[in-house]
Each structure stands twice: as structure tokens, then as C-alpha cells.
Amino acid sequence: MLEMERVCTSYGPVPMLRDVSLRVGEGEMVCLLGPNGAGKSTTFNAICGLLPADSGTIRIAGRDVKEAGPERLASLGVGFVPEGRRLFPTLTVRENLRLAFDAARNPGLDFEDRLAKMSALFPRIEERLGQGAGTMSGGEQAMVALARALIGDPRLVVMDEPSLGLSPRLISEYFQIVARIRDEGKAVLLIEQNAETALSIAERGYLLIRGQIAISGASETLLKDDTIRHLYL
Amino acid sequence: MDALLAQHLLNWLVLGSIYTLIALGFSLLFGVLDVIHFSHGDVSMAAPFVALAAIQAVAAWAVPLTGTGALLLAILISMAAIGLLGVLLDWLVIRRFRAAPAMMALVATVALGTVIRELIRTLYPQGSNPKPFPAIATDVIRLGDIVVPVFSLIVIAVSVLTVIALFALLNHTPVGVRIRAVAEDRAVARLMAIRPNRIFAVTFFIASAVGAVGAVFFVSHAGVVRFDYGVQLGLIGFSAAVIGGLGSMQGAILGSLLIAGIDMLVQIAVPDGASYRLVFIFLLVIGVLVLKPSGILGKPVFEKV
Ligand SMILES: Nc1ncnc2c1ncn2[C@@H]1O[C@H](COP(=O)(O)OP(=O)(O)O)[C@@H](O)[C@H]1O
Numbered sequence A: 001m002l003e004m005e006r007v008c009t010s011y012g013p014v015p016m017l018r019d020v021s022l023r024v025g026e027g028e029m030v031c032l033l034g035p036n037g038a039g040k041s042t043t044f045n046a047i048c049g050l051l052p053a054d055s056g057t058i059r060i061a062g063r064d065v066k067e068a069g070p071e072r073l074a075s076l077g078v079g080f081v082p083e084g085r086r087l088f089p090t091l092t093v094r095e096n097l098r099l100a101f102d103a104a105r106n107p108g109l110d111f112e113d114r115l116a117k118m119s120a121l122f123p124r125i126e127e128r129l130g131q132g133a134g135t136m137s138g139g140e141q142a143m144v145a146l147a148r149a150l151i152g153d154p155r156l157v158v159m160d161e162p163s164l165g166l167s168p169r170l171i172s173e174y175f176q177i178v179a180r181i182r183d184e185g186k187a188v189l190l191i192e193q194n195a196e197t198a199l200s201i202a203e204r205g206y207l208l209i210r211g212q213i214a215i216s217g218a219s220e221t222l223l224k225d226d227t228i229r230h231l232y233l
Numbered sequence B: 001m002d003a004l005l006a007q008h009l010l011n012w013l014v015l016g017s018i019y020t021l022i023a024l025g026f027s028l029l030f031g032v033l034d035v036i037h038f039s040h041g042d043v044s045m046a047a048p049f050v051a052l053a054a055i056q057a058v059a060a061w062a063v064p065l066t067g068t069g070a071l072l073l074a075i076l077i078s079m080a081a082i083g084l085l086g087v088l089l090d091w092l093v094i095r096r097f098r099a100a101p102a103m104m105a106l107v108a109t110v111a112l113g114t115v116i117r118e119l120i121r122t123l124y125p126q127g128s129n130p131k132p133f134p135a136i137a138t139d140v141i142r143l144g145d146i147v148v149p150v151f152s153l154i155v156i157a158v159s160v161l162t163v164i165a166l167f168a169l170l171n172h173t174p175v176g177v178r179i180r181a182v183a184e185d186r187a188v189a190r191l192m193a194i195r196p197n198r199i200f201a202v203t204f205f206i207a208s209a210v211g212a213v214g215a216v217f218f219v220s221h222a223g224v225v226r227f228d229y230g231v232q233l234g235l236i237g238f239s240a241a242v243i244g245g246l247g248s249m250q251g252a253i254l255g256s257l258l259i260a261g262i263d264m265l266v267q268i269a270v271p272d273g274a275s276y277r278l279v280f281i282f283l284l285v286i287g288v289l290v291l292k293p294s295g296i297l298g299k300p301v302f303e304k305v
């Protein structure tokens, strides 16, 4: 579903990602771990085409991201949860969801149907549809941001630290939903600092340190890895 | 009510309406593109020249349209033409400064304003001279002692309808929702399959077409048009948008009414006040900015970043 091959990026003269390669197969859940400033969000921005790679290739559903451009990714079957949610604050919840639904251009889907599905997944959304997205609590915004990524019924969901700032109770609720998405057969790339939670629901993981993939492997292996234990556990 | 007071109130609403049509464009363009489009006044002021040319063309084809009808047709033509001019300028010039520091875009639009003025002056027959501009309507309605020009009613009604249409467009149509999405978060909007350049074109069309109406009303009110009227109109519209809070549509209206109020008071109370109305307007701008740098209804700048 997603293939990154030897991707390098830089901010001006400062190199950031160096030869980052990772892949997420059809229906697979993979996590990308790393400490603050490691380049996780930079990777996210490269995947969604907002930050052009200096070299290397990124393909989503077989299409080159650079050629497709950020505007076409939703219709290739990708949903995004950017860092900090980034809902449109003065747009209503419904308008936020509608934009994402239209972007997916998924034929045969009906907006009201999908909205009902999202309301079933996130019980609090329904009563908030007419409310400005910016007026909701952080937890509610996190749920709407996930609903926005899912409403077009994507095949791949890419999330950048989606649980950041949530209370422990909400975090566990949130990851239960993420696990459900995985069980539905969607591919997921979960970018997280919280290694333990991420590795407990992902099949595989990568560890990014200072712009480079330091370790990768199956979740059970990574949970026992000394570097990861040293960094996180 | 005192007839003189009523007359002043009516004039205030007329001026406020005209300024609003210009200020809305400044505010909309800033809100969506993060650019202060300093040539907006000059772009708008090209409208009366297009309208004059259109009136002559209509007359030349011997279409049996005269007076208000011909003028309204000419205004529609100039709205479309100026809307397209705005799109063209964005595409030719302003697009090149999307990633540049705000100061660069500002300098570019200031320069663009000069180019537009000089082009009008050179290309329009006897472009340096003031041109009489026909009144949109000359009839008056008498209510007791109060004389209500039909022109005033047209200006106020058209402005109110334009504002309602603009709000309805922004808040209740798919394209309006996309315009607001781009204004709020350009990068995420792209992930929602919205192409910012298209939204910018639509925004430029709307702002410039609305500005065109404002400029035509302005010169029809004055009875005369000159190639450099866009400077003054632009400064007033920009000041109104700044006072109200750049990016806020309600702010643009409020700022315009405030500036029109100052404008009226100065002309009534200060001897020869008309010659330094801009001084008082800028004093008001400075006063508001000292008290609230983001304007009365503007969001603090950090929220936008
Ligand atoms: N737009 C930018 N311009 C310059 N440097 C940036 C920019 N965005 C991020 N960086 C720098 O790149 C590094 C990695 O950032 P980021 O990818 O956001 O890390 P993470 O998401 O892993 O915390 C940080 O040192 C950050 O300061």
C-alpha cells in the first residue's frame, strides 16, 4: 500500500531524513517510533506529498506521490490524521467530514451512510455535527480527526501522534478504535512516541532516530530490543 | 427627526456601503491568501473605465438602452471584466510570491497598482484627464423635508445584497466551505483534494468583482472618475479592513461604517475638512491599532500561524 525507498529530505541546507525506507503492506498495521525531533512528522509530510523529497521515491497504491501531488492522495484511498489534528476550526464537524468524504471520491459511498457509520464508531460525534470543530474539547477533536480520515473508507490510514494530549482513559479508548480499524483490514501507519502502546497493536515497527531508521522488525522483537527499552520502557 | 440629521445619516450609510464593498475584498484576500493586495483599489478603479467603454460600445451598436438600464448592464460587464483582471493578476504576478516573505508580496502589489494606473492613463483616450461619470439614477424621493436620492437607495440596497450573497456563498456553498478551509489551513486543505490555486482564483474573482461595484458607486457618487482615484479608494478600503480586523468580513463592514462616520464628521465639522479627510482616517487607524493591533474584530495574529 505504501512504499518509501531511500527517501532523503532537508529543511533548507539542513538534512533531515536520510535514506528512510519503509513499507506498509495491504491490511498491515505498522508503527513508526522515535523520540521528539527524530523526523517523524517530517516523514508524515513527505508521505502526504507536502514536503518534497530530495531523493528517493514514495509510492502509495503504486502511484508516485510526487507525481500525484497531495491533492490526489485521498482518492487513491488514503486517510490522514496530521499531528495536532488540524481540523478546520470554524468549519462545522459536518463540513470537516464532508470535505474529506468528497476528497475520497469513493464511488458507491453515500455521505449520510458513512456519517452514520462514523457516529456508531464515535458516539459523541452525532450531536456535534453542527458545531464548529474548534469549539470542541481536545478529545472530541481527536475523534473527529480520526473520523475525517475514515469517512471516505480508505485502504490506508496514516496517523501522526494521534493520541498526543489525550488523558490516559481516552488514549485507551482511542487505541481500541484504532485496533478495530486494523481488524477491518485497513492498512495503518501509526506514528507514535508511545512505543509500548503502538507495538502492542502493530505487527511491525520502525525506530527513527535523528532522521534515520535505526531498527526495524516485528513488534515482539522490538519490545525486547535494548535500544527501544532504553529509550522508552 | 431633524431633516439635516437624517440627510447626514443617509450619506453616512451611502459612504459606508461604498467603502464596505472595497474593504471586503482586502479582508477576504488577506484571509484566504495571507497577502495584502495593495493594488485592490486600483484594480477596482479600472471598473468605471470599463463601464464607460461599455456604455459607449452599447451606444455604438445602437442598442436601445439608455440611462439606468445601460449603466446597470455596463456595471455587470465591468464586474466580470474586473473579476477576470483580478484572476489574471494573481496568476501573472501574485502567484510568484506565495512562498516569499509577506513584505515581498506587499512591494509587488504596490508596484502593480502603479502599473495599473499608468496603463489606464496611457491606454484610455485622454486618460490623464478627469472623465465625467454618469449618475446611476438622478431621481429623488421626498419624505417631508428629507430628500432621498434614488441613487442612495440603490447603493445601500446593492451593498446589503452583495454582503448577504457573499456571506451565503462563504458559509453555505461547497466552494465557500473550501475557501474557508484554504484560509484556515492551506496544507490540510490540499489533503482534502482542494487545489489552493483554484481557490485563490475564485477568491480574486469575487473580491475584484465586488470591488468593481464599489468603485463604480464611488465615482458615480463623485460624478467624475480619474485614473488615480484608486489610490484614495484603496487607502480608505484598506484602512477600514485593518480597523475592523483583516480577515474578518464583519470587521470590514464595521471598519467601513466607522471610517465613513469619521469622513462625514470631518466634512461637516472641520472647515475645508474634505481636503484632509485621509489625515483623520489614518489617525483613527493608528488609534485602533495602538489599542488592538489585530483590529476590532480581528483574531490575534498568533492564532493564524
Ligand atoms: N518547517 C521546518 N523548518 C525547519 N526545520 C524543521 C521544520 N519542521 C521541523 N523541523 C526540524 O526537523 C526536526 C524534526 O522535526 P519533526 O519531523 O517534526 O520531528 P518529530 O515529529 O519526530 O518530533 C526537528 O529538529 C525540527 O526542529
Ligand SMILES: [Mg+2]
Pocket: A040, A041, A042, A083, A160, A161
Ligand atoms: Mg512530530
